[in-house]
Amino acid sequence: MPSPALFQPLKIRNLELRNRIVIAPMCQYSAEDGCMTDWHVIHLGHLALSGAALLTIEATAVLPEGRITYADVGLWNETTEASLGRTLDSVRRWSDIPIMIQLSHAGRKASTEVPWKGGAQLPVGDPHGWLAEAPTALAATASKIAPMALDHQGLRRIGDAFAAAAVRAGRLGLDGIQVHAAHGYLLHQFLSPLSNRRDDAYGGSLENRMRFPLEVFDKVRSAFPADRAVTARVSATDWVYGGWDLPQTLEFAKALEERGCNAIHISTGGLDPHQAIPMGPSYQVPFARAVKSAVKIPVVAVGLITDPEQAEAIVATGDADLVALARGLLFDPRWPWRAAAELGAKVRAPEQYLRCEPRRFRGLFGAG
Numbered sequence: 001m002p003s004p005a006l007f008q009p010l011k012i013r014n015l016e017l018r019n020r021i022v023i024a025p026m027c028q029y030s031a032e033d034g035c036m037t038d039w040h041v042i043h044l045g046h047l048a049l050s051g052a053a054l055l056t057i058e059a060t061a062v063l064p065e066g067r068i069t070y071a072d073v074g075l076w077n078e079t080t081e082a083s084l085g086r087t088l089d090s091v092r093r094w095s096d097i098p099i100m101i102q103l104s105h106a107g108r109k110a111s112t113e114v115p116w117k118g119g120a121q122l123p124v125g126d127p128h129g130w131l132a133e134a135p136t137a138l139a140a141t142a143s144k145i146a147p148m149a150l151d152h153q154g155l156r157r158i159g160d161a162f163a164a165a166a167v168r169a170g171r172l173g174l175d176g177i178q179v180h181a182a183h184g185y186l187l188h189q190f191l192s193p194l195s196n197r198r199d200d201a202y203g204g205s206l207e208n209r210m211r212f213p214l215e216v217f218d219k220v221r222s223a224f225p226a227d228r229a230v231t232a233r234v235s236a237t238d239w240v241y242g243g244w245d246l247p248q249t250l251e252f253a254k255a256l257e258e259r260g261c262n263a264i265h266i267s268t269g270g271l272d273p274h275q276a277i278p279m280g281p282s283y284q285v286p287f288a289r290a291v292k293s294a295v296k297i298p299v300v301a302v303g304l305i306t307d308p309e310q311a312e313a314i315v316a317t318g319d320a321d322l323v324a325l326a327r328g329l330l331f332d333p334r335w336p337w338r339a340a341a342e343l344g345a346k347v348r349a350p351e352q353y354l355r356c357e358p359r360r361f362r363g364l365f366g367a368g
Contacts, residue, residue, distance in 0.1 A: 015054065131145075289301075
């Protein structure tokens with residue numbers, strides 16, 4: 001029998017993907033001064049053995065003030081680069097899964113407490129707080145602290161920081177970069193008219209609001225080795241009337257494709273607390289389907305994709321080229337194994353785990 005669509009290989013520039021299951025970036029809020037810790041070795045190590053085709057490192061700040069929290073991972077100097085390198089060396093010793101990194105700047109969503117301590121925004125006077133930066137001096141809610149509006153010098157500084165982080169990622173041998181333009185962080189803040197109220201060349205029209213995110217993408221693409229993949233993650237809608245929406249996303253996706261973007265990961269929301277999200281299985285897949293109809297590059301779908309048959313249908317029907325899992329893989333770190341078993345496919349497993357193959361799924365641990 002032919003292999004299920006979910007387990008067909010796919011090549012994206014340099015990325016040789018064994019199947020269509022990718023691990024979405026997941027913030028761990030466990031770094032120290034931007035440096036990865038032993039937790040990241042454990043976390044990334046077990047995900048690297050999952051059987052998925054691609055592992056994406058969590059949102060990694062290009063500047064200290066671009067962190068969501070004081071415990072975020074960074075890639076802004078030699079020290080943070082070295083700590084990330086040590087983690088990669090440990091993971092790569094036991095897994096050959098391709099690894100990419102998500103580069104990010106939190107913008108007005110920066111300077112917050114870690115989620116399990118409430119996640120509140122921290123003021124400048126707090127030991128762990130600082131003044132956030134954004135397109136406009138507009139807080140997300142009345143209870144938040146207004147950020148500082150970025151001037152043109154600030155935009156150059158941040159754009160150059162993205163490029164410098166891309167150079168460091170290249171030195172570390174990372175297989176790809178994902179530029180984070182989703183979930184209400186800085187690049188998304190420039191895109192959305194809800195958060196971007198500028199009256200210069202970076203605000204107002206759709207062309208102007210896309211300008212800075214596209215400049216950042218261009219800088220990352222130029223700074224990263226040409227033979228390796230650069231992708232983007234986008235929120236397709238703010239889920240708020242008058243905000244960023246699907247028609248604008250389609251224009252942004254086409255502009256990214258023209259600039260050499262190798263794949264686009266479609267999520268939604270995260271910018272405005274008034275968002276009204278109709279949560280349910282595959283609730284974001286229609287947005288991925290729409291983007292896929294507008295571009296020729298691979299499209300990744302994400303969001304409450306939990307069942308193997310559900311994931312298979314998304315890929316087999318052409319709604320998306322790949323599916324991404326995040327929290328579902330934290331709960332079930334061998335989800336790709338289970339999917340292969342249920343769908344009649346093969347998946348790779350570490351030699352140390354081969355003897356756990358269930359008798360009823362003999363042949364599961366093949367060359368998947």
